[in-house]
Structure formats: C-alpha cells, structure tokens
Amino acid sequence: MQESYNDAWSPRSSDFSCFSSSSHPSDADDELDDNMSRAGTSEREESASGGESGRSSPSPSVYSYHSSIDGNVMLRDIHGRMFNNTSDHYMLPADAAEHGRLDLQHEMLKKKRGGLFYAPQAVRKALASREGSQPSILDVGSGSGSWVIEMGRLFPHVEVVGLDLVPANLSSTPPSNCRFECDDANLGLLHYKGCFDVVHASCVAQGITTYRKFMDEVAEILRPGGVFLTVAGDMHIHDENRNALPLINEGEPGFTYTLRLVHAIRDAMRARGPGIDAYPKIFGWLQDQGNVWESIGQKIVYIPLGPWEDDMSERDKYTSELMRQDFFRMIQSVRPMLLSYGWFDETVDKWSAGAHEEIKILKNKYYIRWLFTWAIKPGQTT
Ligand SMILES: C[S@@+](CC[C@H](N)C(=O)[O-])C[C@H]1O[C@@H](n2cnc3c(N)ncnc32)[C@H](O)[C@@H]1O
Numbered sequence: 030m031q032e033s034y035n036d037a038w039s040p041r042s043s044d045f046s047c048f049s050s051s052s053h054p055s056d057a058d059d060e061l062d063d064n065m066s067r068a069g070t071s072e073r074e075e076s077a078s079g080g081e082s083g084r085s086s087p088s089p090s091v092y093s094y095h096s097s098i099d100g101n102v103m104l105r106d107i108h109g110r111m112f113n114n115t116s117d118h119y120m121l122p123a124d125a126a127e128h129g130r131l132d133l134q135h136e137m138l139k140k141k142r143g144g145l146f147y148a149p150q151a152v153r154k155a156l157a158s159r160e161g162s163q164p165s166i167l168d169v170g171s172g173s174g175s176w177v178i179e180m181g182r183l184f185p186h187v188e189v190v191g192l193d194l195v196p197a198n199l200s201s202t203p204p205s206n207c208r209f210e211c212d213d214a215n216l217g218l219l220h221y222k223g224c225f226d227v228v229h230a231s232c233v234a235q236g237i238t239t240y241r242k243f244m245d246e247v248a249e250i251l252r253p254g255g256v257f258l259t260v261a262g263d264m265h266i267h268d269e270n271r272n273a274l275p276l277i278n279e280g281e282p283g284f285t286y287t288l289r290l291v292h293a294i295r296d297a298m299r300a301r302g303p304g305i306d307a308y309p310k311i312f313g314w315l316q317d318q319g320n321v322w323e324s325i326g327q328k329i330v331y332i333p334l335g336p337w338e339d340d341m342s343e344r345d346k347y348t349s350e351l352m353r354q355d356f357f358r359m360i361q362s363v364r365p366m367l368l369s370y371g372w373f374d375e376t377v378d379k380w381s382a383g384a385h386e387e388i389k390i391l392k393n394k395y396y397i398r399w400l401f402t403w404a405i406k407p408g409q410t411t
Contacts, residue, residue, distance in 0.1 A: 109365070110122040111124040113195045118215070118236050119304075120297075120298075120369070122365070123194070128173035128198040129358070132175050134355045140351070151405045154254065155226040156187050161411065166180055166225060168192065169218075169228065170214070170230060170233030171191030172197065172231075182204055185206060191208070192212050193211065194211065222250055223249075226255050227257075230247070235301075238303070240304060240314070241307075244257075244315070248322075248406065255406045256405050257322075258403050259400075259403075261309075262398075266288055266291050266395050268396070286382075286383025286387055287395065290360065297370035309400065318404075323408075325402065330398070330401070332348060337349070360384060364381065
C-alpha cells in the first residue's frame with residue numbers, strides 16, 4: 030500500500046509563511062505559539078509532570094524559542110547565508126532558500142519512493158489508532174518541515190514532532206497535530222524513551238556526531254512495533270555503470286568540474302565530523318544491533334543527474350529533472366562551507382560555474398545514489 034501524489038510542483042516563493050526570525054518575525058509569533066515547543070513551559074514540562082501523553086522528559090536539551098528575540102542567537106550569517114548557530118558539524122544553510130531546496134528534494138524523494146516512506150505496512154500498523162496512547166512520529170532534522178506536515182495530514186490522529194537545530198521556513202500552515210522543537214539530537218534523545226511509533230531521519234547524518242550511538246537511542250525511543258526510517262543521499266558521483274568516480278585533477282583526462290566540486294564538498298563535510306561517512310554504513314549497523322530489530326530492509330536507487338537516460342518515462346524524467354535542480358541549488362548552498370574550509374572565492378566560483386554548465390548541458394551521464402533503510406522493532410503497542 031503506497032500513497033499517491035499530485036504531480037504538480039512549483040518552487041517555493043519567497044513570501045511563504047515563515048517561522049524564521051529572518052523574515053516576518055511578528056507574523057510568525059502567533060504560529061510559533063502553536064507549533065514550537067518552549068522548554069520549561071510547554072509539552073516538555075507537561076510531560077515530565079505526567080501530562081496527557083504520559084512522557085518522561087528528564088533531559089533539559091530543548092531550546093526555548095521566541096522568534097523576535099532568539100533568531101539572532103539561533104542563526105548566524107556566514108558568507109551571506111544564514112546558518113544554525115549551535116552546531117559546527119552541520120554546515121548547510123538554514124534559510125528560506127535552503128528550505129526551498131529541501132522541499133524540491135522532498136518532492137523528488139516522494140516521487141521516487143511512490144510515497145512518504147518505505148515499509149508502508151509496518152508504518153501503518155505502528156500508527157494505527159489504539160486505546161491508551163496517541164500514536165506519534167519524530168522527524169529528526171526536519172528541515173523545511175514538509176515531511177512532518179504531510180505525515181500530519183496523512184495521519185490526522187497521530188502526533189507528529191519535527192526536531193531541528195533551527196526553526197523551519199514552513200511552506201504551509203501545519204495541521205494541529207504537528208509541532209516543531211528546536212534541539213540538537215547530539216545532546217541525546219533519551220528524554221523521549223518509549224515515546225514514538227515512527228522515527229524518521231532523512232539526510233541528517235552529516236549533523237550527527239556518533240551515528241551508531243544515535244541508532245541505539247532511536248531504538249530506545251521507539252515503542253514496541255515501532256519503525257525507524259532513514260534516507261541518505263550519497264555525496265559521490267556515480268557513472269552510467271553506477272560506479273563511484275574518483276577525483277580527477279584539472280588537466281588530467283576525464284576531469285570534470287562536477288567531480289571536482291563534489292569531492293571538495295565531501296572533504297569540507299568530512300572536516301566537520303564523521304557523519305558524512307555514516308550513510309553507507311547504516312544498514313550494516315542495523316544488522317549489528319541484532320535482535321533490537323525484528324526485521325530490517327534497505328532500498329538503493331540511482332537517480333540520473335538530469336534526464337540523460339534513453340527512453341525515460343515521464344515520471345523518471347521529472348524525478349531526474351528535480352535531481353538536477355536540487356544539484357544546482359546545492360552548488361549555491363555549499364559555497365559558504367567551501368569558503369570556510371579555505372578555498373578561494375575564485376576557485377569555488379570557477380568550479381561552481383563549470384559544474385552548473387556541465388549538468389545543464391548533460392555533458393556527462395551521472396547518477397546520484399540514494400539509500401533508504403528501515404528497521405522494525407519487535408512487539409506491538411496496544
Ligand atoms: C539536509 S537537511 C534534511 C532535512 C529533511 N530531513 C529533508 O530530508 O528534507 C538536514 C537537517 O538536519 C538538521 N540537523 C543537522 N544536525 C542536526 C542535529 N544534530 N540535531 C537536529 N537537527 C539537525 C539541519 O538543521 C537540517 O535542517
């Protein structure tokens with residue numbers, strides 16, 4: 030059983046409703062009251078004292094957020110883009126432009142998967158209505174908030190929590206069963222012990238300092254029968270035979286700006302922590318966790334970087350075009366990180382322009398690899 034989606038997609042306009050203090054702070058305040066958790070005063074404290082959901086929340090790691098006061102504390106300007114101000118490990122922007130890119134990527138992944146998640150039977154079973162406790166979902170590194178909002182709409186009886194270092198620039202008003210918390214997952218998740226039926230972590234490994242430890246915590250915060258879903262885009266370029274391509278230096282045969290740029294991105298990310306190397310290891314680590322999981326699964330897909338394959342279906346053309354647009358925007362998003370790593374402006378600009386042109390004219394037949402994993406806990410919550 031998979032969800033079906035409307036094909037229509039349009040890029041986010043700059044005047045969408047926005048929770049970030051960097052735009053419309055006063056408008057956002059009312060929405061924040063409904064959607065952002067405030068440490069010490071809202072869900073967290075209510076839960077700790079045995080609130081409706083019966084949660085225990087011993088950890089004080091949730092930040093209180095008031096858009097007009099704290100925006101400058103939570104966000105910082107680096108080379109002209111806004112970034113989270115709490116973690117040096119994660120260095121992609123946290124602004125509306127980046128959240129627009131994430132929306133586009135979200136649309137591509139949804140199209141490729143044919144829905145919001147794999148393992149649909151297990152997910153629907155875990156989220157089935159029941160007496161006693163409200164089913165709930167945690168999205169770690171919720172980014173633009175689109176997955177949270179769409180899950181909230183798809184499962185109106187379920188509580189959906191988005192957790193991120195920074196507030197989302199939401200593209201639509203979230204339904205009342207969704208809320209967002211600002212927190213750093215590296216500070217620990219065990220205050221959520223036994224609270225969730227689904228934990229989703231999409232493209233967040235770069236910001237997780239010890240992914241293996243994070244996985245142990247996820248197993249703890251899931252209820253019996255709970256499902257852990259991960260998504261990861263590989264920071265490699267694969268050729269038309271699906272082989273990962275090594276760096277080829279300028280002047281050598283086979284050099285492309287795209288390869289040069291992607292290798293530079295990976296080096297700069299690796300300098301910020303081991304998360305970038307965690308992606309391909311997740312499935313093996315799920316196996317290592319042994320009987321923590323009743324079953325595990327993985328799906329690997331290769332999405333063409335632009336519609337270069339022969340005889341593509343309309344759907345595949347659309348997905349590969351989204352991949353190309355995502356890549357174009359990623360080139361912009363990584364610029365501050367590459368400059369901070371030490372590359373000169375002129376170098377980054379030359380590589381970026383070269384890579385943009387190569388992908389625009391489909392000079393090379395490249396794939397981006399995506400890894401999806403899922404793991405299901407034994408038992409059932411009644
Ligand atoms: C590449 S985005 C992916 C967003 C979304 N999951 C998606 O797939 O579109 C990664 C997100 O994870 C957040 N993030 C990174 N490290 C984090 C951490 N340690 N704790 C919470 N959020 C984190 C970032 O702020 C960013 O919004």
